[in-house]
Amino acid sequence: MMRLPWFECRAPRTVAEAAAILAAEGPEAMLLAGGTDLLPNMKRRHQTPRLLVCLRRVEGLRKVSNGAALTLGAGLTLTEVLREPRIPAGLRQAAAQVATVHLRNMGTLGGNLCLDTRCTYYNQTYEWRRAIGFCLKKDGEICWVATASKRCVAVSSTDTAPALIALGARVRLVGAAGEREIALEDLYRNDGIDYLARRPDELLTEVIVPDRGWRSTYWKLRRRGAFDFPVLGVAAAARFAPDGTVLEARIALGAAASRPFLVEKAGAFLAEKKLTDEVIAEAAAIAASRAKPMDNTDLDLYWRKDVADDFVGYALRDLRGDDMRAVRLRTARYLPGEPPGLS
Amino acid sequence: MGAARGREALLRRNVQLRLHVNGEAVEVSFPPYKTLLEVLREDLGLTGTKHGCELGECGACAVLVDGEPQLACLVLGLECEGRSVETVEGLAQGGTLHPLQAAFADLGAAQCGYCTPGMLMTAKALLEREPAPSRERIREAISGNLCRCTGYAQIVEAIEAAARAMRERA
Numbered sequence: 309m310m311r312l313p314w315f316e317c318r319a320p321r322t323v324a325e326a327a328a329i330l331a332a333e334g335p336e337a338m339l340l341a342g343g344t345d346l347l348p349n350m351k352r353r354h355q356t357p358r359l360l361v362c363l364r365r366v367e368g369l370r371k372v373s374n375g376a377a378l379t380l381g382a383g384l385t386l387t388e389v390l391r392e393p394r395i396p397a398g399l400r401q402a403a404a405q406v407a408t409v410h411l412r413n414m415g416t417l418g419g420n421l422c423l424d425t426r427c428t429y430y431n432q433t434y435e436w437r438r439a440i441g442f443c444l445k446k447d448g449e450i451c452w453v454a455t456a457s458k459r460c461v462a463v464s465s466t467d468t469a470p471a472l473i474a475l476g477a478r479v480r481l482v483g484a485a486g487e488r489e490i491a492l493e494d495l496y497r498n499d500g501i502d503y504l505a506r507r508p509d510e511l512l513t514e515v516i517v518p519d520r521g522w523r524s525t526y527w528k529l530r531r532r533g534a535f536d537f538p539v540l541g542v543a544a545a546a547r548f549a550p551d552g553t554v555l556e557a558r559i560a561l562g563a564a565a566s567r568p569f570l571v572e573k574a575g576a577f578l579a580e581k582k583l584t585d586e587v588i589a590e591a592a593a594i595a596a597s598r599a600k601p602m603d604n605t606d607l608d609l610y611w612r613k614d615v616a617d618d619f620v621g622y623a624l625r626d627l628r629g630d631d632m633r634a635v636r637l638r639t640a641r642y643l644p645g646e647p648p649g650l651s
Numbered sequence: 652m653g654a655a656r657g658r659e660a661l662l663r664r665n666v667q668l669r670l671h672v673n674g675e676a677v678e679v680s681f682p683p684y685k686t687l688l689e690v691l692r693e694d695l696g697l698t699g700t701k702h703g704c705e706l707g708e709c710g711a712c713a714v715l716v717d718g719e720p721q722l723a724c725l726v727l728g729l730e731c732e733g734r735s736v737e738t739v740e741g742l743a744q745g746g747t748l749h750p751l752q753a754a755f756a757d758l759g760a761a762q763c764g765y766c767t768p769g770m771l772m773t774a775k776a777l778l779e780r781e782p783a784p785s786r787e788r789i790r791e792a793i794s795g796n797l798c799r800c801t802g803y804a805q806i807v808e809a810i811e812a813a814a815r816a817m818r819e820r821a
């Protein structure tokens with residue numbers, strides 16, 4: 309039996325109250341949203357906060373508003389996000405492939421964006437980790453993936469972050485001293501331990517998705533079709549002229565570093581071009597050259613490196629309007645929108 | 652030292668709250684770290700909900716919280732105050748099996764039975780939302796419930812049969 313450690317629990321009613329608790333309690337307090345990442349981690353003693361600040365009762369975190377942009381409250385569950393008719397295709401496809409029906413009923417959008425980084429030497433029980441003398445990310449000194457590395461290389465494994473980065477989403481962070489709005493890609497740092505640029509007293513309160521009429525898509529590589537964390541996520545979004553020329557494009561990669569990131573060079577390369585097979589191949593090569601997977605997730609490292617440009621190519625062909633259903637089924641055993649409900 | 656010990660003592664106190672399980676209100680006292688799964692099995696004696704991986708990976712512990720399938724191993728008991736919890740014990744009504752239970756028994760959808768409570772509760776939520784789901788929808792709905800015995804075919808068939816029986820009865 310893996311019991312949770314003892315903790316105290318507070319259930320604030322407002323964002324300001326929650327931020328004040330975080331500011332007063334320091335690093336010993338942690339936010340609990342759906343708990344689907346934090347509670348398994350606490351069972352394995354990755355995190356042992358003395359105080360949990362439960363977000364369920366905080367007002368205003370589950371709002372959706374439709375203006376010039378679509379604003380999604382960070383406390384919405386992924387199932388609730390999927391029920392929103394206006395969410396762009398790329399976000400829908402990413403959210404629909406997170407975990408399982410049960411976990412999407414529990415896990416929130418904010419929790420997904422703040423998901424802890426993952427590694428084969430970290431996501432193990434306390435006893436397992438003790439047996440190898442722990443690792444750099446938690447309780448130890450050595451990174452077992454890259455023993456000479458001073459930096460922890462645990463992998464960012466959120467599916468919705470790359471999809472939202474490609475869509476140009478921004479996030480609102482509210483702390484005890486004030487609030488700020490930043491581009492989602494700036495929320496992340498390429499460090500497996502200190503992976504968020506969020507200040508300790510800040511809550512992520514909402515995600516702002518601009519409505520620019522972009523086409524978007526998300527392609528996920530995972531072992532099982534039913535559920536698994538991504539070992540590669542490719543998100544692409546673009547705006548086209550009536551004749552099919554790309555006006556603007558953004559490509560983001562997930563599970564390819566300790567943070568999800570935008571490959572600006574690939575997006576810039578696509579501007580003013582039509583998505584011919586040659587153009588797609590070249591953009592895919594540019595984007596894939598930035599994927600630096602490490603040997604710390606599921607599936608063979610060299611193969612994962614090898615298929616990165618294929619996956620970017622699938623995403624771009626999808627944006628071009630090719631019928632990609634057979635490839636989707638073969639690679640992910642998942643068809644967007646089919647079955648329809650997904651919730 | 653004294654103050655520190657006082658804080659420890661405060662920290663290690665049980666919570667006392669009222670849960671709504673299978674339509675009944677129950678008062679229960681438990682340490683705050685207990686998951687809904689632990690409260691159900693250890694404090695309420697409801698051992699129908701199974702304890703599998705404890706990490707959200709198997710679906711054996713699935714129950715309905717406010718009508719939605721959730722994993723009891725990753726829900727804090729104290730977060731369930733004021734919410735409705737349904738477990739497999741609440742399925743049969745006055746000695747009559749729920750159509751899902753009857754179909755699972757008739758069609759060999761339970762072998763060792765370990766996954767069965769989670770499967771039944773997940774399927775119940777699906778059929779309440781969609782009375783006539785396609786085979787694909789059924790597969791998708793139970794894709795978070797692992798079964799090591801049946802190979803799933805009988806489970807999908809049983810859910811289809813139960814859906815038919817429930818539509819005929821309605």
Ligand SMILES: Cc1cc2nc3c(=O)[nH]c(=O)nc-3n(C[C@H](O)[C@H](O)[C@H](O)COP(=O)(O)OP(=O)(O)OC[C@H]3O[C@@H](n4cnc5c(N)ncnc54)[C@H](O)[C@@H]3O)c2cc1C
Pocket residue numbers: 338339340341342343344345346347348382383386405406407408411414415416417418419420421422423424465466467468510511512513535536537538706707708
């Ligand atoms: C079996 C299994 C499979 C999974 N598969 C996937 C998958 O395929 N893809 C994927 O992306 N995820 C996956 N997950 C992880 C997880 O279920 C989701 O990422 C989920 O969306 C996390 O949200 P949560 O609300 O449960 O987060 P929590 O566990 O509540 O929180 C996660 C982290 O975010 C912080 N946090 C939460 N809310 C906020 C906020 N508003 N502001 C600031 N910080 C906050 C918490 O303090 C914590 O550090 C899986 C989990 C399991 C158990």
Ligand code: FES
Pocket residue numbers: 701702703704705706707708709710711712713722723724725
């Ligand atoms: S015991 Fe809860 S999912 Fe396995």
Ligand code: FES
Pocket residue numbers: 760761762763764765766767797798799800801
């Ligand atoms: S019947 Fe044995 S696990 Fe499903």
